[in-house]
Amino acid sequence: MSDSGRSVLEVQDVHTYYGESHVLHGVSLTVAAGQVVTILGRNGMGKTTLIRSVIGFTPARRGSIHFKGRDVTRWPPFRTVELGMGLVPQGRRVFPSLSVRENLEVAGRGNDGGWTLERVYSLFPRLKERAVNRANKLSGGEQQMLAIGRALMTNPELLLMDEPTEGLAPLLVREVGATIARLKREGLSILLVEQNLPMALSVADHVHVLSRGQIVHSSSPEELARNHDVQSRYLGV
Numbered sequence: 187m188s189d190s191g192r193s194v195l196e197v198q199d200v201h202t203y204y205g206e207s208h209v210l211h212g213v214s215l216t217v218a219a220g221q222v223v224t225i226l227g228r229n230g231m232g233k234t235t236l237i238r239s240v241i242g243f244t245p246a247r248r249g250s251i252h253f254k255g256r257d258v259t260r261w262p263p264f265r266t267v268e269l270g271m272g273l274v275p276q277g278r279r280v281f282p283s284l285s286v287r288e289n290l291e292v293a294g295r296g297n298d299g300g301w302t303l304e305r306v307y308s309l310f311p312r313l314k315e316r317a318v319n320r321a322n323k324l325s326g327g328e329q330q331m332l333a334i335g336r337a338l339m340t341n342p343e344l345l346l347m348d349e350p351t352e353g354l355a356p357l358l359v360r361e362v363g364a365t366i367a368r369l370k371r372e373g374l375s376i377l378l379v380e381q382n383l384p385m386a387l388s389v390a391d392h393v394h395v396l397s398r399g400q401i402v403h404s405s406s407p408e409e410l411a412r413n414h415d416v417q418s419r420y421l422g423v
C-alpha cells in the first residue's frame with residue numbers, strides 16, 4: 187500500500203492467462219492519486235497483459251483489481267472506462283480513415299466532463315492544424331498525440347499508457363514526456379508502460395520492473411537509476 191495518499195488503483199496478486207498460458211504470476215501494485223507509476227520490462231514480459239487486466243480486456247483469473255475503491259476485477263472495459271479509466275493502447279490504434287476531429291469526437295461522445303475538443307487542441311496545437319486530415323495521414327508523433335487526446339476525451343482519472351514513445355524520434359519522446367508531466371500537474375493519475383528508461387525515470391514517482399509476469403524490482407526512479415545490476419539483468423541496459 188502506498189503511503190503517499192489515497193490510492194486510485196490497487197492491483198493485488200493478479201494472475202492472468204491466455205487460455206492455458208499463465209502470463210501474470212501474482213502482480214501487485216498501487217497507484218496513488220496524482221502519481222505516475224511506471225512499469226518497465228523487456229518484450230513479452232507481460233506489460234500489455236497487465237494493462238489489459240486492469241482495464242478488463244483480459245480479466246485476471248485470480249487476485250483483484252480495485253479502482254477508486256470499487257472491485258472492478260471482472261468488469262468489462264466499457265464499465266471501467268465509464269468509471270474513469272482511459273487507455274492509450276500500444277501501437278496507438280487510432281481510426282485510420284476518420285479525421286483527427288472525428289477520432290476525438292467519437293471518443294468524447296456522451297461525455298460532459300472536463301475534456302473538450304478545444305482543450306485537447308490547446309494541449310496539442312498540432313492536432314488542431316491537422317483536424318480535418320485522416321488519421322492515417324499523420325506522422326507517428328501526431329498519431330501518438332491523437333491517441334492520448336482520444337483517451338482524454340473520455341475524461342479519465344487514471345490514464346493507462348502502453349509504450350507511448352515506441353518508435354518515436356528522441357525529440358518526440360521528450361515531447362511525450364512533457365505531456366505526461368503536464369497531465370500529472372493537472373491531477374491525472376497515470377500507469378505508464380515504458381521501455382525508454384531515461385524517459386520513464388524522468389516522469390515516474392515509482393517504478394516497477396516486470397520479468398516473466400512477476401514484479402522483480404520496485405523502487406523510486408532515483409534508486410533504479412543507480413541500480414545497474416537490475417538495469418542490465420532485466421532491462422538490457
Ligand SMILES: Nc1ncnc2c1ncn2[C@@H]1O[C@H](COP(=O)(O)OP(=O)(O)OP(=O)(O)O)[C@@H](O)[C@H]1O
Pocket residue numbers: 204207209227228229230231232233234235236276
Ligand atoms: N492474445 C494472446 N494470446 C496468447 N498469448 C499472448 C497473447 N498476448 C500476449 N501473449 C503472450 O503473453 C506474454 C506477455 O505478452 P505481453 O504482450 O503482455 O508482453 P509485453 O511486455 O507487453 O511485450 P512488448 O514489450 O513486446 O509489448 C508473451 O509471451 C506473449 O507471447
Ligand SMILES: [Mg+2]
Pocket residue numbers: 233234235276348
Ligand atoms: Mg506490450
